Structure formats: C-alpha cells, structure tokens
Amino acid sequence: MKILKFGGASVKDAKGVRNLFSILQKTGYNDALVVISAMGKMTNAFEEIVNAYYNKKPELYKKIEFVVNFHTKIANDLFMNRSHYVYQEIQSTFDDLNLFIDQNSNIDYNYIYDQIVGNAEILSTKISSIYLLENGIENEWLDVRKCIQTDSNYRSAKVNWNNTCSQINYELEKQKLYITQGFIASDNLGRTTTLGREGSDYTAGIFAYCLQAKEVIIYKDVPGVLNADPRVFDQTILLNQISYKEAIEMAFYGASVIHPKTLQPLQRMEIPLFVKSFKDPLLNGTSIRKGITLEPKTSCFIVKKDQILLSISDKEFAFIMEDDISEIFDFLHQFRIKVNLIQNSAISFSVCIEDNFNSFKPLLEKLKSKYRVLYNRDLTLYTIRHFTKDSLNKIEEGKKIILKQLSRETAQIIVLK
Ligand code: ASP
Ligand code: MG
Numbered sequence: 001m002k003i004l005k006f007g008g009a010s011v012k013d014a015k016g017v018r019n020l021f022s023i024l025q026k027t028g029y030n031d032a033l034v035v036i037s038a039m040g041k042m043t044n045a046f047e048e049i050v051n052a053y054y055n056k057k058p059e060l061y062k063k064i065e066f067v068v069n070f071h072t073k074i075a076n077d078l079f080m081n082r083s084h085y086v087y088q089e090i091q092s093t094f095d096d097l098n099l100f101i102d103q104n105s106n107i108d109y110n111y112i113y114d115q116i117v118g119n120a121e122i123l124s125t126k127i128s129s130i131y132l133l134e135n136g137i138e139n140e141w142l143d144v145r146k147c148i149q150t151d152s153n154y155r156s157a158k159v160n161w162n163n164t165c166s167q168i169n170y171e172l173e174k175q176k177l178y179i180t181q182g183f184i185a186s187d188n189l190g191r192t193t194t195l196g197r198e199g200s201d202y203t204a205g206i207f208a209y210c211l212q213a214k215e216v217i218i219y220k221d222v223p224g225v226l227n228a229d230p231r232v233f234d235q236t237i238l239l240n241q242i243s244y245k246e247a248i249e250m251a252f253y254g255a256s257v258i259h260p261k262t263l264q265p266l267q268r269m270e271i272p273l274f275v276k277s278f279k280d281p282l283l284n285g286t287s288i289r290k291g292i293t294l295e296p297k298t299s300c301f302i303v304k305k306d307q308i309l310l311s312i313s314d315k316e317f318a319f320i321m322e323d324d325i326s327e328i329f330d331f332l333h334q335f336r337i338k339v340n341l342i343q344n345s346a347i348s349f350s351v352c353i354e355d356n357f358n359s360f361k362p363l364l365e366k367l368k369s370k371y372r373v374l375y376n377r378d379l380t381l382y383t384i385r386h387f388t389k390d391s392l393n394k395i396e397e398g399k400k401i402i403l404k405q406l407s408r409e410t411a412q413i414i415v416l417k
Contacts (some may be wrong), residue, residue, distance in 0.1 A: 001174070003216045005035040005182065005204040010219050011124055012040030012276040015076030017131050019364070023219065023281045024137055028065040029177045030220035033207055035072065036128055037182040037200035038120030042067060046117040053101055053116065054109055060101075068094055070276075071123050080133050093108035093119055093337045111191070113185075118192045121181035121200075129179040147171055147207055148185035150193045157185055157193035161284050165287075195388050201262040205273075209265035216271060217279035218258070224286030228301040241287050241295040246385070253302045253383040253410070254340075258288065299384050299391035304340060307357060307379040309402060309414055312371045313348040320349045324371075332368055335359040340381055341405060341412050350403070352381055352414055374403060387411040 004024075004228070010016050016039075024034070038046070045067050045408035052060040068090075075086050089138060097119050121144075129141040147168045150157035172178065177333050185193045195202050201218060208216045212379020225247070226236040240257065244251075244267040248260045263377065267290075276285030314330060328349060332339055336359060353360075367373050379402060380397045386409055400416040 001028065001031050001033065001211050001213045003033050003035065003204045003208045003211075003213050005200060005216065005218045006037070006278065007200065007218070007220060007312065008040055009221045010035045011128060014074050015201070017078055017128055018286060019278060020128060021132055021135055021137065021297070023278065024177075026281060027217075029139075031175050031177075033178045033180065033211070033213075034128075035123050035144075035173070035180055035200055035207065036121070037181045039071070039124045039127075042070065042120040043122070043197070043380065045119060046071070047113070048115050048158065050116045056099075056114055058387050064094070064097070067120070067123075071127065074109065075127055076125070077150045084130075086127060086130045089130065093122050093126065096273065104248055104281065107323075108154065108239065114154045114157075114192050114194045118181070118184040118194060121184050122149045125179050125181050125309065132179065132352075137177065141180050142178045142180040144173070144181045145178075145186035145190075145192060146183060148195075148203065149197070150185045150187055150189040152189070152191070155194055156196045159185070159195075159206060161210075164206060168207060168210040170250060175342045185335070198259065199247075202256060205262040205265045209269055209270050211269055212269060214374070215274060216266060217274045217276055219276055219281065221319060222275075223280065223283065224275045225288070229256070229303065232303050235300060237296065237298050239286050239294060239296070239298075239300075240284065241289065241292055243286060243293050246293045247288050249410075250300060250302065250385060253412075254304045255300070255347065256301045263288070266277075269340045297386065298386055299386050301391070302383040302385070304354070304381040305352065306358060306380045306382075307414065308353050309350060310353055311348050311350040311374045312367060315370075315372050317347050319346055325349055328367070328371075330357070331363060335363040335366075337346070339365060342405075343403060352379070352403070376416075378417060380417060382411075382413045382415065384411040384413075385409060 006020055011020060049063045052063050055080050075090060079086055100115055120355055125141060126229060130141050149160045149163040182203040183194055185195060187193050190231050204216050225239045225242060227239055228236045231238045244263050248263055249255050251260050270290050272287050272289035274285050274287050280316055327397050336357045338354040338356060339351050340354060343350040364373060392411055395413055401413060402416060403414040405412045
C-alpha cells in the first residue's frame with residue numbers, strides 16, 4: 001500500500017483537482033490511500049468563520065457565504081451538470097455546519113474551532129472523490145474520523161495509536177483506492193478533533209505506520225526538499241536523498257522541511273517518504289529514508305529572522321550557576337519563549353530567542369528583578385548544516401557578526417539584521 005498526500009496548494013482550484021486525477025493516472029492508484037487537505041487557503045477562511053461565530057460578529061453569514069461560493073465555483077468548473085449530486089454533498093456539509101452554529105451551547109473555543117474548521121477537509125475530499133469517480137477512477141470516500149482516534153485536546157489532539165491502528169485495519173480493505181481527509185480525527189465521544197495546523201502530513205504518516213505502507217509521497221509546489229529557502233537564496237540545490245535524522249535536525253533549526261511529528265512514525269517503521277512536485281509528479285523529488293545523511297553532500301542553510309539575543313548576568317557579577325540557569329529556563333518556559341541558541345560564560349548566560357507570543361516584555365521585567373539583563377533585537381540567525389569554509393564565507397561576508405557557534409556538523413551565526 002502507498003499513501004499519497006496532496007496539500008492545499010495542489011487542490012486550490014478546479015485545475016488542481018484535474019491535476020490530482022492526472023497524477024493518479026500517471027503513477028497508478030491500486031492499493032493506495034490519498035490524503036487531501038483543505039483547498040487553497042480554506043482552513044484560514046474557516047478560521048474566520050470560527051472567530052465571527054465565537055465573537056458573535058454579524059459578518060458570520062458573509063464569511064460562510066464566501067466558503068460556500070468558493071467550493072461551489074470549483075464544482076461548477078468541474079461538473080457540467082448543475083443538478084449533479086456533488087451539489088447535494090456540498091449542501092449537506094453546510095447544513096451540518098449551520099446546524100452546529102444554531103444548536104451549539106459549548107463555549108470552549110478550541111472545541112468550536114475543531115467542529116467548524118474540519119469541514120474544509122470534508123468538502124475538499126468529497127469534491128475530489130466525486131470528480132475522480134465521474135472520470136473513471138473508482139474510489140471510496142473515507143471519513144477519517146472513523147479511523148484516527150485521539151484524546152479531546154482540541155486543536156492539538158494526541159493520537160491514540162492502539163485504537164487508531166486497529167480502526168484503520170478494520171475499516172480498510174486492500175486493493176482499493178481511498179480518498180480521505182488530513183488534519184482531522186475524532187475523540188472517544190465521536191467529536192471532531194484536529195491535529196494542529198499543517199497536520200495533514202502527519203495524517204499521512206499515521207496511516208502509513210498503521211498500514212505498514214511501502215511508501216508515502218507528499219506532493220508540494222516545490223520540486224522536493226531544497227538546501228535553502230528559494231525566497232531567501234537565489235541558488236538552491238535539490239536534495240535527492242536525506243536521512244530521517246537529517247530531516248528532523250533541519251526542522252529543529254527552522255527549515256520548513258517536514259514536521260518531525262510526521263517523520264517519527266515513518267522512521268520507526270522505516271517507511272520512505274518522498275517529497276515531489278505536483279507539477280512534475282514523475283520526477284524523483286527528494287526521498288527521506290534511513291541511510292545516507294545527505295545526497296548530494298552540500299551545505300544546507302536555514303534563516304530565522306526577528307531574533308533577540310538576551311544576555312543575563314548576576315547583579316554583583318557573581319558566577320552564573322546551574323540554579324540560575326534552571327530558574328532562567330523556568331521563566332523562558334513560562335513565557336513560552338522559544339530558545340534557538342545558548343551560550344554560557346563565567347558571568348553571563350546568553351540565549352538567542354524568538355518572541356512568538358508577545359511575551360518578551362513581561363519576561364524582561366521578571367528577569368530584571370533579579371539579574372542584570374542586556375539584549376539586542378532585530379537579529380538574524382543563520383544555521384548551516386554541514387558547513388564548509390565557503391558556505392561560512394557566503395553567509396558572513398559583509399555582515400556584522402554578533403555571535404558564532406560551531407559544532408562538528410552545524411554552524412550558527414547571529415548577525416545584525
Ligand atoms: N488544512 C490544514 C491547514 O491548513 C491542515 C493541512 O493542510 O495540513 O493547516
Ligand atoms: Mg493546508
């Protein structure tokens with residue numbers, strides 16, 4: 001069995017759905033399970049519905065109309081017949097949404113979010129499945145909520161692996177093509193949960209693990225995993241192969257490769273993951289698997305902007321000891337500050353951090369009551385995996401370097417701007 005995953009960008013319009021059909025034709029679809037996420041930016045559009053509903057905003061009905069029109073337009077482009085049953089399927093999804101909006105009395109934002117946002121995946125898979133059927137690709141639409149079982153931690157639900165694997169193996173028959181949703185799941189009360197934004201890759205990983213699939217292919221709008229972000233670097237190299245470990249390392253330093261959560265189940269079963277372009281599905285793309293760290297062997301660059309370098313020392317210039325460091329980390333954790341680099345000296349302790357939750361100010365107040373604190377804002381952190389003299393030069397040239405740390409495989413350089 002193989003698992004194919006199509007992201008929002010690949011099915012953002014009718015052309016994308018037609019392309020999905022042609023990819024399946026080209027690559028074969030016997031014994032496959034296709035995971036599809038919400039079309040285009042529909043998850044964001046449904047988030048707006050959640051917010052309008054939660055905050056009792058009058059725009060709610062406009063926001064719903066927007067997503068109704070979006071999906072209807074795609075259906076209009078794909079199906080000639082205006083009384084095709086695809087329209088009833090779309091309508092019934094919106095009937096469910098409206099019923100929820102009318103009848104819900106639960107005030108938990110995260111619960112509401114999951115019940116509403118998941119409809120984007122239901123719509124994308126219904127439309128795609130029916131389009132494939134209509135054009136001769138026999139398939140079965142599968143409600144993923146019958147398969148993936150989680151706890152009730154809405155918006156970042158945790159998978160119950162035992163129940164999930166037995167459900168998946170109970171529900172699915174071999175030799176069939178299934179079309180199912182990414183991102184959503186259900187708890188033991190049958191309520192919809194979600195796995196966190198960008199969770200559809202993880203869904204593909206969960207199915208692969210439970211079905212002991214032969215491979216997973218994720219179709220993206222890039223040719224595969226590159227050695228640098230093409231929006232930042234003009235010359236990038238396609239990585240033909242990377243190891244799971246390398247991919248996890250790169251994700252840790254901030255590369256938008258594949259989330260470690262997706263890789264872990266694959267790594268455990270040694271199931272290879274391919275990242276390919278949905279525009280050129282027959283090209284090899286990148287394979288992520290056990291073995292060679294990186295092929296071709298080349299430096300990989302990861303850039304993080306808006307970094308803060310925070311240096312903390314004792315007011316009396318005493319040594320910074322383990323108990324101080326432990327307290328500082330407690331604060332960082334409390335304020336949900338992400339630490340990207342650590343440097344320690346006798347009298348000062350420095351961390352390069354990211355203020356993703358706007359909590360740097362209160363953290364600063366807290367630290368200042370006990371320590372002497374200095375900081376620099378607006379820094380950029382470059383990480384080079386497998387650095388060379390040349391790749392270091394390339395990054396350092398003409399920049400004001402604030403801090404530099406080298407380990408065997410990784411260089412990290414903090415520069416001004
Ligand atoms: N549709 C969801 C999102 O945009 C999940 C996914 O695409 O992976 O976050
Ligand atoms: Mg998406």
